[in-house]
Structures are given as C-alpha cells and as structure tokens.
Amino acid sequence: MKPILALNAFEMKDAAALGAALEERVRQRAKVFGAASVLFYDRPLEFVRGEGCWLYDADGAAYLDAYNNVPSVGHCHPHVVQAATRQLGQLNIHNRYLHHGIVDYAERLLATLPADLSNVTFTCTGSESNDLALRLAANFTGGQGVIVTEAAYHGNTALVTESSPTSYKQGAPPLRVRVVPAPDSHRIPQERLSDTFAGGVAAAIEDLERNGVRFSALIVDSIFSSDGVFADPPGFLRAAIDVVHRAGGLFIADEVQPGFGRTGASLWGFQRHGVLPDIVTMGKPMGNGYPIGALVTRAEILEVFCGRYGYFNTYAGSPVAAAVGHAVLDVIERELLMDNAARVGAYLKQRLAGLSVRHAELADVRGAGLYIGVELQRSSDGAPAPERAAAIINQLRDRRVLIGAAGRFGSVLKIRPPLCFTAAHADHLVAVLDDVLTGAS
Numbered sequence: 001m002k003p004i005l006a007l008n009a010f011e012m013k014d015a016a017a018l019g020a021a022l023e024e025r026v027r028q029r030a031k032v033f034g035a036a037s038v039l040f041y042d043r044p045l046e047f048v049r050g051e052g053c054w055l056y057d058a059d060g061a062a063y064l065d066a067y068n069n070v071p072s073v074g075h076c077h078p079h080v081v082q083a084a085t086r087q088l089g090q091l092n093i094h095n096r097y098l099h100h101g102i103v104d105y106a107e108r109l110l111a112t113l114p115a116d117l118s119n120v121t122f123t124c125t126g127s128e129s130n131d132l133a134l135r136l137a138a139n140f141t142g143g144q145g146v147i148v149t150e151a152a153y154h155g156n157t158a159l160v161t162e163s164s165p166t167s168y169k170q171g172a173p174p175l176r177v178r179v180v181p182a183p184d185s186h187r188i189p190q191e192r193l194s195d196t197f198a199g200g201v202a203a204a205i206e207d208l209e210r211n212g213v214r215f216s217a218l219i220v221d222s223i224f225s226s227d228g229v230f231a232d233p234p235g236f237l238r239a240a241i242d243v244v245h246r247a248g249g250l251f252i253a254d255e256v257q258p259g260f261g262r263t264g265a266s267l268w269g270f271q272r273h274g275v276l277p278d279i280v281t282m283g284k285p286m287g288n289g290y291p292i293g294a295l296v297t298r299a300e301i302l303e304v305f306c307g308r309y310g311y312f313n314t315y316a317g318s319p320v321a322a323a324v325g326h327a328v329l330d331v332i333e334r335e336l337l338m339d340n341a342a343r344v345g346a347y348l349k350q351r352l353a354g355l356s357v358r359h360a361e362l363a364d365v366r367g368a369g370l371y372i373g374v375e376l377q378r379s380s381d382g383a384p385a386p387e388r389a390a391a392i393i394n395q396l397r398d399r400r401v402l403i404g405a406a407g408r409f410g411s412v413l414k415i416r417p418p419l420c421f422t423a424a425h426a427d428h429l430v431a432v433l434d435d436v437l438t439g440a441s
C-alpha cells in the first residue's frame with residue numbers, strides 16, 4: 001500500500017532537474033524542514049494569492065483548484081475574511097470565559113445534527129477531534145479495539161496515527177487496531193457491497209475479542225477518501241453500523257472530508273447512508289482555512305470521559321473561531337453551496353464518464369457531490385495504474401489544473417474542488433484532462 005504522503009509527492013532526488021531558481025527554493029526548504037518536508041508534484045508550485053476556485057503564482061498565472069477542500073467555500077472568501085479580521089480586532093481569548101459567539105455557533109452546528117448528538121467540544125484540527133473521539137470511545141466502552149479501513153487516514157497524533165494505516169511507511173498498526181477492506185465499489189459487486197463490508201467488520205470484532213481485546217469503535221470517513229472514494233450505493237454503511245452497535249461498540253463518523261455539504265446530498269456524509277453515529281468529528285472545511293475542528297456526541301459519552309479527565313484546548317472555540325465558523329455556514333447557506341455541489345458534481349461526473357467511453361484507461365468514475373474519484377487501469381490487463389495516475393496529475397499541473405491522487409495503490413484521480421466550482425470550471429477540467437489523455441494515446 002502506498003503511504004498517504006507519498007501520493008503525488010515531489011522526490012528530492014529530482015531536484016537537479018528543476019532549473020536553478022526552483023531547485024534553490026526547494027533545497028532551502030528541505031534544509032530547514034529536513035526529513036519532514038513534503039511537497040506536491042514533480043515540479044513543486046508556489047502560490048501568492050487565491051480567490052474562489054483559482055490559485056495564482058508570482059507571475060499572475062492562474063491555476064484551477066480542483067483539489068483543495070479546506071478553502072471549501074472558496075479561497076479567501078470575503079465574508080469569512082471580514083468575519084475573522086473584525087473579530088481579531090475586537091477580542092480573541094480562550095473559551096473559559098462566557099462568550100455568546102461560540103455558544104451561538106455550537107447551537108447552530110448542533111441544529112444540523114440528529115437530536116441525540118447534543119454536546120459539542122471544539123478543537124483546532126481533525127486530528128485532535130479524532131484523538132478525543134477515540135479516547136471517549138475507549139472510556140465509554142471500556143475497550144481498546146479500533147476498526148479502520150485499509151487505506152484510512154484519520155490524522156497525526158500518536159493515537160490517531162495508530163488508527164491510520166496509510167501513515168505507516170514501515171510496519172503496521174498495533175494489534176488492537178484491526179484493518180478491514182474498504183467498501184471498494186469498483187471491485188465488489190454493488191449488491192454485495194454492504195454485506196461484504198459488514199462481514200469484514202464482524203470478522204474484525206470477533207478477531208479482537210478472540211485475542212482478548214475488547215471492541216471500542218469503528219471509525220470511518222463515509223466518503224472513503226483515502227481509500228479511493230467510495231460513495232455508492234447510499235446506505236451501504238448501515239449493515240456495518242448495526243454490527244458495531246450489536247457488539248456494544250461505537251461508530252465514529254469522521255466528517256473531516258465529507259462534511260459541510262461536500263457530498264451534495266446532506267450537510268454530513270453519514271446522513272447519505274441513513275446511519276446514526278455515536279460521535280461525529282469535524283475539521284478542515286469548517287473554517288475555510290482557519291483551524292477549527294469539533295467533536296459532537298451524546299451527553300453520556302462525554303460525561304464518562306470528563307469524570308476521569310479534563311479537556312481544554314487553548315485555541316479551540318475562541319471568539320475568532322466562532323466568527324469564522326458562523327461565516328462559513330452563512331456562505332454555504334446563502335450561496336446554496338450544497339445544491340451547487342450536487343448539481344455541478346453530477347455534471348462533472350457525467351462529463352468524466354463521457355471521457356471514460358473514449359479513454360479505456362479510465363476504469364471507473366465515482367463519488368458524490370464535489371468529491372469524485374477516477375480509477376486508472378492498465379489498458380493491457382486492467383491492473384491499477386498508479387504511475388499513469390501520477391503522470392496525468394503532473395501533466396494537468398503543467399496545464400494549470402490541480403487534482404490529487406488517492407486509493408490504496410495511488411491509482412485514483414482525486415477531484416475535490418472548493419464547493420463554488422461551476423459547470424464552466426468542470427468543462428475546463430474535462431477539456432484539459434481530455435487533452436492529456438489524448439496526448440498520451
């Protein structure tokens with residue numbers, strides 16, 4: 001399996017081929033960041049400005065952003081920028097004082113979720129949200145056993161890294177973490193998808209218990225982004241969640257990727273599947289670039305944890321975080337971005353499916369709303385084609401269109417633009433992709 005940070009990554013051994021100026025920039029950075037430096041693309045990019053779905057380099061060249069989900073309502077959206085700067089100029093402190101902004105925001109967020117999920121805890125990142133979720137689940141169930149999908153990524157703390165198989169370049173998660181096959185809709189027949197996934201979860205629970213590890217939680221990202229984008233048929237998650245609940249475990253819905261309207265069908269990805277999580281975690285698109293995260297759960301789950309530990313997060317739930325969170329929801333509502341994700345996403349998917357008729361190497365086009373995966377296969381034998389995916393991603397970059405890679409082999413084109421993506425942007429992306437695919441054949 002390809003580690004997540006190896007997908008579409010620049011390799012330092014290629015630095016000499018960049019030309020003097022770019023090579024110098026890359027080396028300067030590698031010197032200070034050391035082994036942790038990761039850059040995208042064979043020719044790394046440097047931007048100076050962003051607006052809507054566009055990123056601009058120092059020469060003013062515009063790149064169509066069909067990759068970034070953090071600036072979910074559009075790069076530097078003026079409503080969000082104004083909300084943040086206004087509040088920064090007025091008051092910004094931690095949340096151990098009363099402040100109406102964050103309580104209003106918490107109420108607004110909770111109103112979008114099932115009534116049982118009545119308590120919210122703010123964090124700064126998706127990783128922190130998932131770290132806390134796993135701790136809540138362990139304390140509530142008395143178990144340590146966690147189930148994740150095989151190419152899952154849930155964040156970067158010590159605990160969450162252990163539940164993120166794609167973080168491992170060597171070795172594998174500890175035995176209390178069980179890895180199950182993803183619901184791969186390209187390789188598993190649709191009518192068997194739900195039962196196959198649920199069967200994997202049931203087997204993992206049995207295996208945990210057999211090895212003396214009590215089951216605690218299943219954590220999944222309901223759009224299965226790092227696994228390669230598996231969205232359909234809606235509802236396929238239900239059987240697995242039933243298995244989890246029957247075994248006394250909790251279901252943690254990681255909404256860092258599908259949340260805030262991206263799938264077009266509902267604000268939250270789990271709602272597309274008609275399931276009820278015990279814990280919901282959020283991050284990235286929540287703040288459009290400002291670091292806000294959250295965890296939402298039932299009161300009793302939080303109570304068990306808080307009877308044993310405290311939880312305070314200095315920058316979480318600050319007045320600025322609240323102002324930004326409100327502003328992002330304002331934009332999603334006012335600009336009908338969820339509808340846009342549904343409409344433009346369906347259009348883009350249909351246009352990409354059209355391309356796949358002419359280009360046999362596009363084996364599958366799938367996804368929900370503005371989260372689309374395109375599976376690349378070797379034309380000769382249908383095997384996954386990660387090298388080809390990487391080449392296409394870099395050729396698109398050279399033509400100023402930005403996408404990424406996903407999937408356990410790295411053979412899936414990941415298309416995940418800001419939610420203000422239009423049909424014209426979709427046409428541009430498809431035209432450039434068509435060019436790239438035709439050029440190579």
Ligand code: PMP
Binds near residue numbers: 125128154
């Ligand atoms: N969960 C999922 C599904 C993610 O994709 C990510 C980030 N890629 C995270 C959690 C972690 O979020 P963060 O990087 O903000 O900590």
